[in-house]
């Protein structure tokens with residue numbers, strides 16, 4: 115194990131995969147000379163040279179499209195977009211092309227492309243730089259979506275993403291770049307896709323936290339334990355596609371209560387989708403309706419007090435968990451067997 | 453149109469092959485239109501009748517290992533690269549033996565083995581992909597060139613500016629060919645582009661322009677050969693404008709109210725097929741009866757393509773989920789949402805991709821074995837014949 119920041123873990127993953135596989139190429143705006151808008155690619159240009167670490171013009175759709183074409187013909191491009199909001203300019207290449215080419219052409223070619231980008235509120239960047247849009251990508255068959263919340267997952271999942279045969283949308287979180295964590299060493303320490311992480315074990319309520327919200331949910335779980343005597347089980351799905359629904363269902367069958375926390379918008383969100391899946395597949399195990407804690411249904415405002423209340427924090431998660439538990443106490447007939 | 457004297461004919465065999473392929477494309481497209489009218493073909497159908505010289509003249513400037521990438525108007529591009537007409541027709545019919553396994557349809561032809569990197573339904577969507585293919589060619593140290601065709605209308609898309617700039621900046625071996633057929637759907641060139649001299653549209657992006665008479669296969673070949681070899685040597689892009697005209701509507705549902713019959717008739721006087729055939733007869737390369745034989749053979753080939761497509765099964769319902777993902781059996785949770793049918797397929801596991809050398813240009817229809825295996829009993833079930 116080595117202690118490192120989330121950003122350094124990503125950098126290490128890129129460095130190791132670049133060294134391991136000559137077909138890995140990095141492209142993005144200011145990733146080379148500047149070292150990356152969030153310094154994730156710092157030092158890679160000096161180590162691997164211009165042929166492999168490529169500064170691009172500000173042309174999101176075309177950068178992703180170049181990645182698609184290069185991936186179709188043998189490279190493993192990793193494209194960095196400065197923030198997830200800018201990925202909207204590349205939606206054509208991501209959805210109509212990267213996601214669909216394998217299917218549309220009858221399986222003749224693959225698109226082993228990684229598109230990395232950070233998301234998230236908290237830095238007062240306003241409505242064009244702060245959103246959490248993982249639900250948009252989750253919606254699309256053909257894409258894989260990774261949302262690492264720890265340094266170890268950042269490294270292990272990025273390495274898996276680069277070795278993956280399908281296009282991967284790899285979503286980092288701006289507020290996590292500086293967070294330290296213990297990271298397993300070794301070039302083949304991968305975190306597989308489709309395997310959720312139980313961040314904290316518990317028996318009273320299941321809390322699923324997406325992206326940074328896995329971290330916030332863990333803190334909420336500590337408060338729930340210390341102040342309310344409630345043992346929450348916190349699950350970080352790590353990848354939304356493929357989704358390790360099984361781990362979530364097993365937990366729900368044990369706790370009979372489920373809270374889903376995400377930073378993105380409520381309508382058509384990750385939580386809406388997960389709540390539907392849990393209700394469809396574990397309805398009889400639920401003692402209360404699935405609770406959702408989401409970002410506010412507004413464009414992200416700039417002003418600090420407004421921004422603060424526009425995305426979830428610990429207290430809302432604590433409240434949601436308690437409400438979920440109370441609801442079942444109130445509605446359960448006395449002495450009813452489970 | 454060109455000021456220079458008409459280019460000389462190539463070797464007789466080569467000239468014959470060009471005429472044969474142009475004729476095949478023409479007859480194929482005509483028949484595709486008929487099959488559409490008979491509801492054998494669904495969706496949109498964009499024909500390239502009138503553009504055969506542009507297609508053949510440009511593709512023949514390529515080596516076998518070079519890549520060609522095109523648009524939704526791409527039956528001719530598949531055929532010129534050697535995809536058997538059977539597989540192209542089967543794709544139109546939505547059958548398992550279609551060159552995209554019945555997944556793409558008219559707008560999305562594909563043939564990796566022949567380095568035809570696809571037709572794309574999004575106007576301008578193929579330009580960045582072409583640049584990516586060229587990037588990989590360069591990265592691997594090959595001499596390959598990518599020919600990227602798109603329409604006059606596509607030259608207004610953001611990807612045009614973005615990709616030409618990037619290709620010039622990174623010195624990528626792409627020949628961008630704008631097939632100027634005078635319209636983007638029903639909008640005439642002068643009504644959609646401030647600069648109508650399209651070869652100049654790359655100038656400010658560092659991409660030099662050239663122009664060819666896209667109604668003349670010889671001129672198209674001559675100019676594209678120069679462009680391709682220049683790009684191959686310099687590893688830097690050029691933009692070629694091919695001036696041509698589409699004789700038929702934009703798609704099958706086009707009443708053509710945006711142009712006059714006289715205008716179409718005027719362009720038809722320069723129909724690339726009869727004019728090339730006439731030149732070959734004039735110069736004694738072929739006789740009239742050989743021209744007729746070439747035409748009869750093209751018709752017979754298209755007949756066989758229709759027969760083949762009719763006989764090919766529809767994809768089985770169980771194949772619905774195949775190839776959404778390259779499935780890794782060790783990974784769980786690819787598809788979490790339940791479907792109503794328990795028996796519904798979850799997609800087949802991955803077969804290794806074919807990264808081999810370009811395939812020989814044989815005439816045997818490709819049996820897409822995996823699709824066939826999946827499709828045995830699916831034929832009558834979709835009701836698409838109605």
Ligand SMILES: Cc1ncc(C[n+]2csc(CCOP(=O)(O)OP(=O)(O)O)c2C)c(N)n1
Nearest residue numbers: 525573574575603604605606633635636637
């Ligand atoms: C992004 C996008 N916008 C609009 C369309 C609808 N559309 C299909 S073809 C076409 C005209 C394109 O004209 P041009 O590029 O000149 O090609 P041509 O059809 O003449 O071959 C349009 C507007 C589309 N397919 N994709």
Ligand SMILES: [Mg+2]
Nearest residue numbers: 603604635636
């Ligand atoms: Mg046009």
